[in-house]
Amino acid sequence: MREITVRINNKNTAYYFSGSFQQLKKIVNPGYAVLITDTNVYKSQLKIFKGWNTIVLKPGEKYKVQQTVDSIISQLIRMKADRSMTLIGVGGGVITDITGYTASIYLRGVSFGFVPSSLLAMVDAAIGGKNGVNVGAYKNMVGIIRQPDFILFDVSLLKSLPVKEWRNGFAEVIKHACIADKKMFRFLEQRNPNVLMKDLAELEMLIERNVMLKTKVVKKDEFERNIRRHLNFGHTLGHALERQFDISHGEAISAGMVFDVYLSEKLMNFGDVKRILQLLKQYDLLLSFSFPLRKTMQLISGDKKKEKSFIHYVLLKNIGSAVTYPVSLQQLEKHLKLFLQKNESIRKSF
Numbered sequence: 001m002r003e004i005t006v007r008i009n010n011k012n013t014a015y016y017f018s019g020s021f022q023q024l025k026k027i028v029n030p031g032y033a034v035l036i037t038d039t040n041v042y043k044s045q046l047k048i049f050k051g052w053n054t055i056v057l058k059p060g061e062k063y064k065v066q067q068t069v070d071s072i073i074s075q076l077i078r079m080k081a082d083r084s085m086t087l088i089g090v091g092g093g094v095i096t097d098i099t100g101y102t103a104s105i106y107l108r109g110v111s112f113g114f115v116p117s118s119l120l121a122m123v124d125a126a127i128g129g130k131n132g133v134n135v136g137a138y139k140n141m142v143g144i145i146r147q148p149d150f151i152l153f154d155v156s157l158l159k160s161l162p163v164k165e166w167r168n169g170f171a172e173v174i175k176h177a178c179i180a181d182k183k184m185f186r187f188l189e190q191r192n193p194n195v196l197m198k199d200l201a202e203l204e205m206l207i208e209r210n211v212m213l214k215t216k217v218v219k220k221d222e223f224e225r226n227i228r229r230h231l232n233f234g235h236t237l238g239h240a241l242e243r244q245f246d247i248s249h250g251e252a253i254s255a256g257m258v259f260d261v262y263l264s265e266k267l268m269n270f271g272d273v274k275r276i277l278q279l280l281k282q283y284d285l286l287l288s289f290s291f292p293l294r295k296t297m298q299l300i301s302g303d304k305k306k307e308k309s310f311i312h313y314v315l316l317k318n319i320g321s322a323v324t325y326p327v328s329l330q331q332l333e334k335h336l337k338l339f340l341q342k343n344e345s346i347r348k349s350f
Contacts, residue, residue, distance in 0.1 A: 003017075009222055016150065018153070021152070024152055027150055032085055035055070036091075036098065037056055039059055045117070064098060085110055087103040087110060089115070092117060093121045109146075113152070116157075117158075119207075120171075122153055122211070123169055124172040131145070167248065171283075173210055174188060178257065179314070179316070183320075185279070230314050233257060234260050236256065236260075237296070239299075244292075254286045258286075272319050276319070297329070311326070311328075
């Protein structure tokens with residue numbers, strides 16, 4: 001286990017790379033900790049929870065709501081959990097978001113950490129301090145930015161991950177490469193994802209590279225007033241699709257990136273559209289998706305990135321170089337309409 005301590009504003013967070021869950025006892029005292037997980041992780045990793053206070057939740061984005069947080073708080077009260085307790089989210093992005101949010105409001109704030117168990121959580125969801133819940137059709141509408149005390153990365157937890165969950169993680173890895181790391185983009189082009197999923201050494205390297213990339217961005221702009229907005233590449237349309245259809249986060253964000261690449265070509269003269277589409281196909285991610293324009297625009301209009309009549313949209317100048325560009329809702333609707341007409345040609349080309 002290798003420890004790297006990062007400081008974001010006035011908060012230190014310890015990253016434990018190449019670790020194992022068994023080493024968690026070296027970080028926190030099990031008698032003063034509560035693990036929060038979901039039934040999928042609990043059943044697949046049953047042995048690791050032995051000897052720990054554990055709260056098990058129903059899995060899935062539909063349970064990432066205030067009602068779930070209230071149920072956790074009720075259980076913590078029954079456990080007589082006080083300010084000496086540390087809450088630890090063991091699971092994917094839904095679990096890390098809920099755990100960080102609950103820890104931030106319970107007793108006006110207790111310590112918390114994460115043991116992410118999905119690639120998506122390891123490279124993205126657990127990093128950066130965003131914690132919160134959904135409200136109706138709107139993702140992450142209520143929450144807080146608060147950094148965890150620690151994150152323990154145990155790549156062996158990925159062994160039981162379904163292929164669908166690998167795709168979710170690879171979508172965020174590709175996003176990071178698109179906006180800030182052209183060398184990683186080339187690395188991904190040169191790899192077969194089915195081989196990469198089994199290569200723990202390369203996975204550990206890839207996870208650390210993504211963690212430190214996102215951390216570097218968050219250190220510069222913790223509260224998303226500038227460069228952190230780049231991390232939303234693919235997410236404006238992606239989140240709107242995710243709330244309407246039964247598709248995975250990775251599929252939604254992939255479809256969102258395809259549109260953002262199209263918009264980058266139109267507004268920024270971006271010239272590598274085909275290369276990005278080929279990489280998304282290589283990692284078995286969604287390239288085209290039909291959606292109702294009016295409902296989608298309604299959801300985008302309620303997006304957190306909207307200010308007055310425009311959206312802070314993330315576009316690419318080149319692979320590895322992103323910019324934030326103000327796009328009016330009227331302009332966005334026009335381009336979405338043209339994109340829907342183009343969807344069929346994208347499907348036939350790839």
